[in-house]
Amino acid sequence: MESDVLVVDDSAAIRKILQRVLRQTGMAIRTIHEAGDGQEALEVMKSQSVSLVLTDINMPKMDGIQLLGALKSSPQWHKIPVVMITTEGGETKVGEAVRLGAAGYVRKPFTADQIKEKLAGILEPALPL
Amino acid sequence: MNVQNLIIDLISQSAANVFSTMLGAELGPPEASIEQGVPEVNDGIVSFIGLAGAWAGTGSVVCSPTVACRICSLMLMTDTTSVDADVLDAVAELTNMIVGSVKNDLEPHLGTLGLSIPTVVFGKNFRTKSAGATDWIVVRFPWEGDVLVVKLFLAPTERVPHAVSHMMGQTCPLEV
Numbered sequence: 601m602e603s604d605v606l607v608v609d610d611s612a613a614i615r616k617i618l619q620r621v622l623r624q625t626g627m628a629i630r631t632i633h634e635a636g637d638g639q640e641a642l643e644v645m646k647s648q649s650v651s652l653v654l655t656d657i658n659m660p661k662m663d664g665i666q667l668l669g670a671l672k673s674s675p676q677w678h679k680i681p682v683v684m685i686t687t688e689g690g691e692t693k694v695g696e697a698v699r700l701g702a703a704g705y706v707r708k709p710f711t712a713d714q715i716k717e718k719l720a721g722i723l724e725p726a727l728p729l
Numbered sequence: 730m731n732v733q734n735l736i737i738d739l740i741s742q743s744a745a746n747v748f749s750t751m752l753g754a755e756l757g758p759p760e761a762s763i764e765q766g767v768p769e770v771n772d773g774i775v776s777f778i779g780l781a782g783a784w785a786g787t788g789s790v791v792c793s794p795t796v797a798c799r800i801c802s803l804m805l806m807t808d809t810t811s812v813d814a815d816v817l818d819a820v821a822e823l824t825n826m827i828v829g830s831v832k833n834d835l836e837p838h839l840g841t842l843g844l845s846i847p848t849v850v851f852g853k854n855f856r857t858k859s860a861g862a863t864d865w866i867v868v869r870f871p872w873e874g875d876v877l878v879v880k881l882f883l884a885p886t887e888r889v890p891h892a893v894s895h896m897m898g899q900t901c902p903l904e905v
Contacts, residue, residue, distance in 0.1 A: 610846065611822040613815065616805050617751075658825075660846055687829025687844065690836050707833075708826050709750035 638662025788828030
């Protein structure tokens with residue numbers, strides 16, 4: 601089954617890099633949606649099908665921890681896996697993300713292989729052509 | 730090791746790691762100094778990111794438009810020749826990753842630090858000033874005939890020295 605991924609980061613550069621990396625993973629991905637912060641992400645989720653969220657932590661308006669909390673407390677979205685992709689490496693924010701139910705964590709700077717490895721247990725591989 | 734030397738080491742490691750991981754590029758050997766006094770006049774691109782906690786300060790990346798375009802081209806795999814929104818965004822993210830990594834590695838020594846959202850300025854003949862910043866730790870990296878500068882100012886905000894507590898009479902390995 602193909603996945604619809606939502607990439608949430610206030611940096612357009614990181615959103616573009618993640619789009620490219622996701623397309624190169626060989627995973628079955630149908631659509632990649634983008635949002636610049638947590639609030640925008642929730643708006644996207646109201647109108648689009650999303651099966652995986654990749655989110656930064658430090659963002660304006662609504663940060664990644666708040667977004668994760670909103671998703672995990674929602675009856676509609678609580679089962680959607682959320683992977684944090686962030687410069688944050690401290691116990692405080694990463695620990696909070698884990699406690700709230702984050703499916704994984706990748707620290708920036710990242711390689712394509714690190715993203716692929718983290719998503720291997722979450723997304724299905726694409727079928728061979 | 731004192732905090733200044735620790736920060737110089739961490740900036741050197743972090744910038745090299747970000748360049749190799751995100752850009753597939755290798756920076757030249759770092760040259761560190763401490764800069765004081767009146768801020769110099771800038772031409773080009775300057776980014777800032779704030780640090781706050783028991784220690785507070787500012788991290789900054791300074792480079793020419795040519796270097797910024799090269800960073801953007803490598804990061805986004807595009808051919809960028811003029812400074813646009815993508816270039817400013819790429820420099821902002823580079824600053825976030827370099828200073829964010831330094832912050833993470835400083836936290837075991839200095840306690841929890843918060844990181845702000847980066848700001849990037851592009852222009853000619855401008856000066857910058859961060860309130861309270863007097864001694865900047867400056868690390869210059871040669872890169873393909875040009876230079877990338879990473880600067881950091883950090884000072885304790887209160888007399889709660891470190892995350893690590895010490896017994897009476899012990900000497901602290903981290904000196905300000």
